[in-house]
Amino acid sequence: MTKHLDRRHFISSTGLATAGAIGLATGDAARAQVAPEVGSTAIAPGSTILFQGDSITDAGRKRGVRGANNHAALGNGYAFLTAAQLLVDHPQAGYEIYNRGISGNKVFQLADRWQQDCLDINPNVLSILIGVNDIWHHLNGEYDGTVETYRSDYHKLLTETKDVLPNVRLVICEPFVLRTGAVTDKWFPAFDQFRASAKAVAEEFDAVWVPFQSMFDRAVEVAKPGYWARDGVHPSPAGAAMMAQAWLRAVGQ
Amino acid sequence: MTKHLDRRHFISSTGLATAGAIGLATGDAARAQVAPEVGSTAIAPGSTILFQGDSITDAGRKRGVRGANNHAALGNGYAFLTAAQLLVDHPQAGYEIYNRGISGNKVFQLADRWQQDCLDINPNVLSILIGVNDIWHHLNGEYDGTVETYRSDYHKLLTETKDVLPNVRLVICEPFVLRTGAVTDKWFPAFDQFRASAKAVAEEFDAVWVPFQSMFDRAVEVAKPGYWARDGVHPSPAGAAMMAQAWLRAVGQ
Numbered sequence: 001m002t003k004h005l006d007r008r009h010f011i012s013s014t015g016l017a018t019a020g021a022i023g024l025a026t027g028d029a030a031r032a033q034v035a036p037e038v039g040s041t042a043i044a045p046g047s048t049i050l051f052q053g054d055s056i057t058d059a060g061r062k063r064g065v066r067g068a069n070n071h072a073a074l075g076n077g078y079a080f081l082t083a084a085q086l087l088v089d090h091p092q093a094g095y096e097i098y099n100r101g102i103s104g105n106k107v108f109q110l111a112d113r114w115q116q117d118c119l120d121i122n123p124n125v126l127s128i129l130i131g132v133n134d135i136w137h138h139l140n141g142e143y144d145g146t147v148e149t150y151r152s153d154y155h156k157l158l159t160e161t162k163d164v165l166p167n168v169r170l171v172i173c174e175p176f177v178l179r180t181g182a183v184t185d186k187w188f189p190a191f192d193q194f195r196a197s198a199k200a201v202a203e204e205f206d207a208v209w210v211p212f213q214s215m216f217d218r219a220v221e222v223a224k225p226g227y228w229a230r231d232g233v234h235p236s237p238a239g240a241a242m243m244a245q246a247w248l249r250a251v252g253q
Numbered sequence: 254m255t256k257h258l259d260r261r262h263f264i265s266s267t268g269l270a271t272a273g274a275i276g277l278a279t280g281d282a283a284r285a286q287v288a289p290e291v292g293s294t295a296i297a298p299g300s301t302i303l304f305q306g307d308s309i310t311d312a313g314r315k316r317g318v319r320g321a322n323n324h325a326a327l328g329n330g331y332a333f334l335t336a337a338q339l340l341v342d343h344p345q346a347g348y349e350i351y352n353r354g355i356s357g358n359k360v361f362q363l364a365d366r367w368q369q370d371c372l373d374i375n376p377n378v379l380s381i382l383i384g385v386n387d388i389w390h391h392l393n394g395e396y397d398g399t400v401e402t403y404r405s406d407y408h409k410l411l412t413e414t415k416d417v418l419p420n421v422r423l424v425i426c427e428p429f430v431l432r433t434g435a436v437t438d439k440w441f442p443a444f445d446q447f448r449a450s451a452k453a454v455a456e457e458f459d460a461v462w463v464p465f466q467s468m469f470d471r472a473v474e475v476a477k478p479g480y481w482a483r484d485g486v487h488p489s490p491a492g493a494a495m496m497a498q499a500w501l502r503a504v505g506q
Binding site for chain 2: 083088091227242
């Protein structure tokens, strides 16, 4: 992880590779030296990147847009912030980025729409953040699924995905909650079992793991839970921006 | 501008100051060393920051929200991306950030709503991006204002602002267009006079100047104009992200 602190990484992750290449603002000599760093990326040029999940991924995205990199269709959450950073850092990479998160979804609801909302898009990089509704709706008495249901449904979804897209790079995001708003003690320890199940599935399928819960656990030492997610589930602008940074680091950007 | 390349700046501008403070992801020893850098900022803690302008600032923001740092009310353009970066970089700064851009606005239309949409908010930092409609609507025959109207209206608006808010820090953003979509040769050289007028007003009021046009002029050497703004006026996610980076650099973040 120390690569996250070297100069090359900062240049890549701040978009100043681009800035250097194009002499952003005033193109001073110092920044011009950044230019050779341009294009360093862990996601291959020409990649199609798909963000899948629930309301945290959805983030108010416009429906019915077919094209990639569409501003309104990316929503205004971590998927949009991650996409915007990838697109400004690598303007020559030809990335095609999609968001197909749908508010309220649980794993089985991803499966119900997987052909059109994932397999047909044929992503090279597939990022999934799912799980909070799998427990929340159970706690609300609206869903009879358990952590075993979550894990088995998740395993089945990724098995099907790998069967059709054997070369897809999987990025599994850790489900997370902050102890405020809608998140009460009754969520625990069950929620920890959902997180563990997501990690187990990620390891089974050799996916990149994005440790959002440990990130937010440390974030609440700096600012109160509501600063990062008012209701404990849906990230604030600051929470979404921190998620985008963590996602980019996890995939090696 | 060389500060933009030193390590401290990268830490500050990437949010890894926060990351270091909270041991983001795995909190390795190397990142832990970043912690002392937390909080370095050119915008004083407790500042109220207001983004004003037209559709580029508006960016689909939700209307009627009174509170600061509201996700939907910040839209999904450069103002949101800038706000998200400020809020994740400085979780203890207590920034209160507002977006009051309105699509289609020209300078006189900012003036018409200035009391409630600026003076009543009482910002410490006031960022304005205005001008593209002042010329566009004139070219369309919908508005009889000229570059002289733009400059005199802008001068009057900032004079009134400084009379009521003598200590406000002004950030004037350069109007910009990219030569694609709606932007044809008939925009020039008139558009360059609008840019020069904005800069003259910025200098007169000792404002921070954000050189968006020179930034995009260099960006089109790396990717075609439509990559940064499909219609030549409204930025793409990549264009908006580059604007946020330039804004943060201009104010010394």
